[in-house]
Amino acid sequence: MLTYTLKRILQGIVTVWFIATATFVAMHAVPGDPLANQRATNEQIQRNLEQRYGLDRPVSEQYVVFLGGILRGDFGISFTQENRRVNDIIRENFPVSATLGILAVAFAALGGILFGALTALFRDRLPDLVIMFLVILAISVPSFVVAAFSQLALVDINVYLGFSLLPVAGWGTLRHMIVPSMVLGLGTMAYLTRLMRSSMLEITSSDFIRTARAKGLPPARIFLKHQLRNAVLPVVTVLGPAIAAITTGGFVVELVFAIPGLGRYFVEAVQQLDYTVIMGTTVFYGAFLVSMVIVVDLLYGWIDPRVRVE
Amino acid sequence: MIVANDAPVLDVSDLCVEFDTHGGVVQAVRGVSFSVRPGKTLAIVGESGCGKSVSVQSIMGLTPMPPGRITRGAARLDGVDIVRQKIVNGEDVRGNRIGMIFQDPMSALNPTMRVGDQIAETLQVHRGMSKRDAFARAVEVLALVNIPDADARARQFPFAFSGGMLQRAMIAMAIACEPAVLIADEPTTALDVTIQAQLLELLEGLQRKNGMAIVLITHDLGVVARVADDVAVMYAGEIVESGTVDDVFYRAAHPYTLGLKAAMPSRETSKSVGLMPIEGAPPDLFRPPAGCGYAERCPHAMLVCGPHRPQRVEVDPGHHAMCWLHHEDAPRGTDAVYRGGRA
Numbered sequence: 080m081l082t083y084t085l086k087r088i089l090q091g092i093v094t095v096w097f098i099a100t101a102t103f104v105a106m107h108a109v110p111g112d113p114l115a116n117q118r119a120t121n122e123q124i125q126r127n128l129e130q131r132y133g134l135d136r137p138v139s140e141q142y143v144v145f146l147g148g149i150l151r152g153d154f155g156i157s158f159t160q161e162n163r164r165v166n167d168i169i170r171e172n173f174p175v176s177a178t179l180g181i182l183a184v185a186f187a188a189l190g191g192i193l194f195g196a197l198t199a200l201f202r203d204r205l206p207d208l209v210i211m212f213l214v215i216l217a218i219s220v221p222s223f224v225v226a227a228f229s230q231l232a233l234v235d236i237n238v239y240l241g242f243s244l245l246p247v248a249g250w251g252t253l254r255h256m257i258v259p260s261m262v263l264g265l266g267t268m269a270y271l272t273r274l275m276r277s278s279m280l281e282i283t284s285s286d287f288i289r290t291a292r293a294k295g296l297p298p299a300r301i302f303l304k305h306q307l308r309n310a311v312l313p314v315v316t317v318l319g320p321a322i323a324a325i326t327t328g329g330f331v332v333e334l335v336f337a338i339p340g341l342g343r344y345f346v347e348a349v350q351q352l353d354y355t356v357i358m359g360t361t362v363f364y365g366a367f368l369v370s371m372v373i374v375v376d377l378l379y380g381w382i383d384p385r386v387r388v389e
Numbered sequence: 390m391i392v393a394n395d396a397p398v399l400d401v402s403d404l405c406v407e408f409d410t411h412g413g414v415v416q417a418v419r420g421v422s423f424s425v426r427p428g429k430t431l432a433i434v435g436e437s438g439c440g441k442s443v444s445v446q447s448i449m450g451l452t453p454m455p456p457g458r459i460t461r462g463a464a465r466l467d468g469v470d471i472v473r474q475k476i477v478n479g480e481d482v483r484g485n486r487i488g489m490i491f492q493d494p495m496s497a498l499n500p501t502m503r504v505g506d507q508i509a510e511t512l513q514v515h516r517g518m519s520k521r522d523a524f525a526r527a528v529e530v531l532a533l534v535n536i537p538d539a540d541a542r543a544r545q546f547p548f549a550f551s552g553g554m555l556q557r558a559m560i561a562m563a564i565a566c567e568p569a570v571l572i573a574d575e576p577t578t579a580l581d582v583t584i585q586a587q588l589l590e591l592l593e594g595l596q597r598k599n600g601m602a603i604v605l606i607t608h609d610l611g612v613v614a615r616v617a618d619d620v621a622v623m624y625a626g627e628i629v630e631s632g633t634v635d636d637v638f639y640r641a642a643h644p645y646t647l648g649l650k651a652a653m654p655s656r657e658t659s660k661s662v663g664l665m666p667i668e669g670a671p672p673d674l675f676r677p678p679a680g681c682g683y684a685e686r687c688p689h690a691m692l693v694c695g696p697h698r699p700q701r702v703e704v705d706p707g708h709h710a711m712c713w714l715h716h717e718d719a720p721r722g723t724d725a726v727y728r729g730g731r732a
Binding site (some may be wrong): 287296300310383 | 449450451453476480481482483484485488490491493496497498499500502510511514515545548562563597
């Protein structure tokens with residue numbers, strides 16, 4: 080198990096290095112000048128600025144500096160926001176994005192497993208039909224539409240009640256987090272529900288469930304100890320990619336709900352070709368996702384003993 | 390029955406099972422009766438699809454219902470019918486009074502649960518033992534079924550076991566609560582011949598030790614000859630012949646049993662003396678035949694066999710056959726089958 084963990088971490092580091100390199104190459108391949116809309120009124124200022132950001136040096140040297148910075152955990156200074164360090168931008172805004180993302184993933188996973196199991200138990204009966212209809216809806220409708228409609232609904236509810244049940248936008252307390260994380264996790268939850276449902280149905284007709292029944296175990300025990308754990312395996316497998324999907328989807332939701340997350344900086348940085356911010360946030364997000372995938376893999380090994388021996 | 394005062398522990402009578410399918414209703418089991426005595430082994434033999442597995446699985450409540458349905462019949466365990474009610478005296482009889490093992494041990498165990506825990510579970514549920522005591526007992530039972538190093542093995546997951554060991558673990562699971570009846574549904578089909586012999590020996594040994602009755606489902610006549618006391622031959626959802634193993638093997642009374650025996654490869658079977666298959670195929674159980682199910686393939690079929698269902702005739706004490714040839718008005722000839730196979 081220890082060698083497996085170490086192996087996965089090593090693989091993760093290589094992946095992050097690859098992401099960093101790809102981002103670096105992509106950034107320098109994009110046409111345009113990050114300093115173009117700055118106040119470089121003459122040659123001298125332009126040269127000073129280039130020197131300040133190290134753009135006067137050869138690309139290979141810039142790459143070494145960039146990698147060295149990553150190793151020291153320093154992503155440099157923003158091109159467009161004067162004297163603002165990328166590390167500070169991440170430190171201030173990432174916890175917000177991470178909280179939103181983790182809540183959304185938790186909501187998606189718990190909801191997916193719960194509704195998936197429920198639909199399987201009530202197969203072809205009313206609860207199954209209703210939930211599966213909603214699932215198709217939730218998969219098909221993009222999150223910004225759901226976000227807008229949920230805001231609209233919240234306004235109506237709050238007006239009807241005469242007090243603010245849940246805030247329509249903003250960030251700060253747990254009450255602010257509920258609706259955005261649900262909106263963000265909804266699509267993934269719907270997807271996981273479908274997965275869990277088919278997985279449950281497959282397990283229900285498997286030989287070891289028949290064995291469990293032949294042992295005379297109570298249905299609740301069969302469900303919890305034999306069915307659920309095995310049915311959850313495929314859901315756990317896709318949790319890694321699901322986290323990636325949710326985090327990238329988070330940019331839009333952050334925008335709609337006016338949440339001060341990292342997403343806004345990321346999008347703005349791309350628009351303004353702010354090299355350091357783009358590379359910093361990309362590498363950081365990449366590292367975050369890779370570590371989440373590793374955590375999911377280790378979790379999988381904990382649930383399924385067959386993976387552990389490797 | 391040879392010993393009259395030996396009351397059967399499990400007595401199944403007139404069991405009928407149907408399945409709803411897209412093609413219509415399949416009458417998989419059509420009035421099956423059999424019984425098994427304590428300490429004895431009843432083998433139910435028949436070809437694939439004849440309803441032998443469905444019979445026992447429906448008794449155990451393991452066939453999904455719907456689409457399955459038990460339309461008639463009873464299965465009395467010590468006199469109490471368990472067909473519709475598995476809870477007797479507040480206890481589920483399954484895993485407790487009746488243990489069951491299955492064909493493919495590789496898929497019959499939960500892959501994400503320790504083998505010892507899977508055995509212990511039965512004891513926890515039926516004996517109310519604590520998890521710890523149950524696990525300790527599970528280790529003992531594993532040792533009983535000849536698993537070496539049982540203590541360490543109990544802590545392993547099924548993937549670490551070989552097929553033969555898994556089937557022994559299955560047996561351990563089934564006998565942990567010392568059941569009165571063990572139902573073995575083709576327990577050796579998925580295993581190679583040497584392992585097969587070991588397992589049969591193990592089952593016989595356990596039976597001698599705790600006197601349980603065994604219902605053995607198989608299509609392997611060699612296995613039957615080796616371990617069975619009584620035999621029931623199934624065809625097209627019915628038991629066409631039943632009796633002691635000697636009755637069925639040496640005094641076969643039903644043409645189907647004779648056909649099976651003739652089809653068995655012998656030492657003389659070679660290029661010159663080929664295999665003797667039974668021609669044709671079993672009847673379509675979507676539209677079960679009105680008369681004898683075997684009539685179409687039977688070399689001795691008479692006019693009466695097609696439209697009229699034969700009765701169960703006792704050809705010898707305890708030896709029954711469902712065949713018109715044994716009716717009192719049937720012609721008597723020199724052919725072996727006319728004399729009830731007695732050569």
